[in-house]
Amino acid sequence: MTDALNRLLVVDDQEDILDFVAEVAKSLDYAVLTASRAEDFCAQLHQFGPTLIVLDLQMPGTDGIELLRYLGRQSVTAPVLISSGMDSRVLSSAERFGRSVGLEIAGVLQKPLMLAELESVLERHRVIERAIEPAEFSRAVDRGQLLLHYQPKLARTARGWRAAGVEALLRWQHPDLGLVYPDRFIPLAEASGLIGAATDWVLQEGIRQLGLWRAAGLALDLSVNMSPKLVKDLDFPDRLSDLLAAHGLSNPMLTLEITETAALEDPTRTMDILTRLRVKGFGLSLDDFGTGYSSLTQLYRLPFNELKVDKSLGMDLGKTREAETMVRSIVGLAHGLGLTVCAEGVETPRALDLLGEIDCDCAQGYYIGRPMAAEAIPDHLEFLPQPVASAG
Ligand code: C2E
Ligand code: MG
Numbered sequence: 001m002t003d004a005l006n007r008l009l010v011v012d013d014q015e016d017i018l019d020f021v022a023e024v025a026k027s028l029d030y031a032v033l034t035a036s037r038a039e040d041f042c043a044q045l046h047q048f049g050p051t052l053i054v055l056d057l058q059m060p061g062t063d064g065i066e067l068l069r070y071l072g073r074q075s076v077t078a079p080v081l082i083s084s085g086m087d088s089r090v091l092s093s094a095e096r097f098g099r100s101v102g103l104e105i106a107g108v109l110q111k112p113l114m115l116a117e118l119e120s121v122l123e124r125h126r127v128i129e130r131a132i133e134p135a136e137f138s139r140a141v142d143r144g145q146l147l148l149h150y151q152p153k154l155a156r157t158a159r160g161w162r163a164a165g166v167e168a169l170l171r172w173q174h175p176d177l178g179l180v181y182p183d184r185f186i187p188l189a190e191a192s193g194l195i196g197a198a199t200d201w202v203l204q205e206g207i208r209q210l211g212l213w214r215a216a217g218l219a220l221d222l223s224v225n226m227s228p229k230l231v232k233d234l235d236f237p238d239r240l241s242d243l244l245a246a247h248g249l250s251n252p253m254l255t256l257e258i259t260e261t262a263a264l265e266d267p268t269r270t271m272d273i274l275t276r277l278r279v280k281g282f283g284l285s286l287d288d289f290g291t292g293y294s295s296l297t298q299l300y301r302l303p304f305n306e307l308k309v310d311k312s313l314g315m316d317l318g319k320t321r322e323a324e325t326m327v328r329s330i331v332g333l334a335h336g337l338g339l340t341v342c343a344e345g346v347e348t349p350r351a352l353d354l355l356g357e358i359d360c361d362c363a364q365g366y367y368i369g370r371p372m373a374a375e376a377i378p379d380h381l382e383f384l385p386q387p388v389a390s391a392g
């Protein structure tokens with residue numbers, strides 16, 4: 001076994017694919033072994049001890065499903081990425097099968113493989129060599145290591161989908177660990193009380209950037225994620241209005257996305273502040289609807305104006321009838337309560353078409369655009385339907 005921290009094992013019968021994946025992975029500091037036959041793959045599995053596996057579903061002699069079953073029997077813990085040129089329904093049932101035999105399926109890669117997608121998935125699964133200390137995160141804020149990526153959002157109008165806004169997503173450019181994604185540090189920031197400082201930074205930076213875009217004539221709105229535990233300061237709505245005004249912006253241009261509304265220290269106060277935010281014209285969005293955290297009661301009790309369907313449902317749209325039924329029902333429910341709906345995880349043109357048919361108001365996902373640096377947004381928007389000019 002090599003002592004490289006990140007070890008990728010790729011099995012595919014096409015040599016050019018093996019070469020491509022190996023080259024990209026090596027550039028991201030992976031040690032890589034490739035196999036073009038199932039027998040080689042099984043032998044290498046034990047010697048190499050991969051930390052990530054890329055597996056082609058269609059192999060001469062064996063099929064990928066057999067290999068998944070084999071990996072399950074071997075109690076492999078390394079995440080598996082399934083790649084194939086087959087249609088997405090086959091891929092998603094292979095994905096479910098993999099999970100049913102106890103594997104961690106990290107995702108599916110549709111062939112032809114796209115460089116950006118491969119890079120982002122390999123980057124995400126890079127093992128971080130050590131736990132991150134709260135003090136490190138605290139320094140990150142002071143030392144300017146935080147950055148925002150922005151993911152475009154489309155809104156449905158009578159004339160079709162139009163670019164309407166972006167969601168700010170926090171990243172940490174760590175000096176040793178590279179680009180670290182929020183799943184790895186938000187829980188730590190929340191537990192150690194550092195989330196407040198980070199969120200202040202996100203709001204300042206996001207609003208500054210929004211001011212620049214607006215000044216350049218891009219009629220975009222901004223969504224920012226926020227832990228509801230931070231909503232306890234009675235001055236917050238006024239401070240936020242002042243911050244927007246300082247950049248020549250108005251309150252409806254900003255939406256706060258809130259995920260977990262259980263276990264609040266002071267629900268009455270939170271409710272008070274959320275209501276004032278709405279009265280002042282800010283958008284309030286219930287994020288990750290359809291997961292364990294967001295419930296119907298919250299939707300009914302709190303003054304949200306938008307509901308965001310969790311990406312796990314969006315990703316299944318067009319693949320399973322159940323996902324379509326769920327999203328359709330959620331849209332009906334939300335519209336009945338006077339809320340708009342934004343579906344996340346839109347990865348295919350088919351999913352976007354379905355959302356149009358279902359009357360979903362907003363869409364976000366890799367098909368529309370991945371989270372990207374602020375500088376990339378104007379060019380990316382040119383490929384999207386143009387924003388509808390809005391007043392103010
Ligand atoms: P979220 O707010 O639900 O953000 C959407 C996540 O889904 C993002 O992951 C985004 O990259 C990913 N995503 C978007 N479209 C697709 C798609 O089509 N397919 C797939 N597979 N994924 C897609 P990211 O950036 O890793 O963020 C994860 C979570 O971290 C966010 O979930 C949010 O809850 C939290 N987060 C991000 N930035 C902040 C922040 O500034 N403050 C707080 N409190 N939480 C944040
Ligand atoms: Mg969000």
Ligand code: MG
Pocket residue numbers: 287288308309310311344
């Ligand atoms: Mg979400």
